[in-house]
Amino acid sequence: MLHILKVVGKSMLPTLRPETFVLVRATWLKKLEVGDIVLVKHVSFGLIIKRLVHLDYSCGHTIAGDNRHSVSADALGKIYSNDILGVVFLHTSN
Amino acid sequence: MLNYLMVSIDKFFPFKRVSAHCDIPCKIYDPISAQLAALSIIRFIDQIDEITTDTLNDISSQAKLVRLINEKEKHAEQVKQHIRVIWGDYFKQPQFEQVTGIHELAHDIMLAGSACKQSLERQKALSLLDKVNQFADAFWRTKGVDTYTAVCPYPPAENVIYPNLSTK
Numbered sequence: 186m187l188h189i190l191k192v193v194g195k196s197m198l199p200t201l202r203p204e205t206f207v208l209v210r211a212t213w214l215k216k217l218e219v220g221d222i223v224l225v226k227h228v229s230f231g232l233i234i235k236r237l238v239h240l241d242y243s244c245g246h247t248i249a250g251d252n253r254h255s256v257s258a259d260a261l262g263k264i265y266s267n268d269i270l271g272v273v274f275l276h277t278s279n
Numbered sequence: 280m281l282n283y284l285m286v287s288i289d290k291f292f293p294f295k296r297v298s299a300h301c302d303i304p305c306k307i308y309d310p311i312s313a314q315l316a317a318l319s320i321i322r323f324i325d326q327i328d329e330i331t332t333d334t335l336n337d338i339s340s341q342a343k344l345v346r347l348i349n350e351k352e353k354h355a356e357q358v359k360q361h362i363r364v365i366w367g368d369y370f371k372q373p374q375f376e377q378v379t380g381i382h383e384l385a386h387d388i389m390l391a392g393s394a395c396k397q398s399l400e401r402q403k404a405l406s407l408l409d410k411v412n413q414f415a416d417a418f419w420r421t422k423g424v425d426t427y428t429a430v431c432p433y434p435p436a437e438n439v440i441y442p443n444l445s446t447k
Contacts, residue, residue, distance in 0.1 A: 191285075191293075201299060256368060260364040277281050
């Protein structure tokens, strides 16, 4: 229902610096919205944190990093609702 | 204050890490991951084929069949994912100019990967491997590395394009 995680990597800069702590709540507690920072269980990249940039419940959602050097949305592929483990609602600033 | 508290807790009871994956630090691209996933699909289809209707009455055979089908579909998605990463992140204008037809080939792999999810036909898995091998050949060409074809030394013993790194 509630997770605290530590961010590793730079793809969410400038929003989330490496070593930022994020508080994540389960998706059933909040309806997904474009712009949410989401925790995703990705088939190739494992547990990742990205921004939800497009919602499509039938053909798959699109996620991307805030940093232009992030793995591209194309490379990340389509994400389905059950791949999204939670939504960030609070993060520390370091 | 909150950050200080978290850092202190993390020292003694480390929180789980989550990756904000970025391309900058690694630049590690190699089509072998896609080739291995394509070979695995062929292997899974062969193993599924070994489960006969007689043995399928056995609960352990049923469990094995479910596992093999799940793995086959997972590996088909992995092929698509590995190719998407190389095509989307590694290939840029200079590489596109070196290798014509790479967009069509990448798209063909997406379709062939999906066909392998839907089907148990070995021929479709062989077709996927052939396309992934062509993609691997194109990838190594952009790096100025010669390739050669050899039968992989493990099941399913199919042809694989390998880089000849000693000539680079």
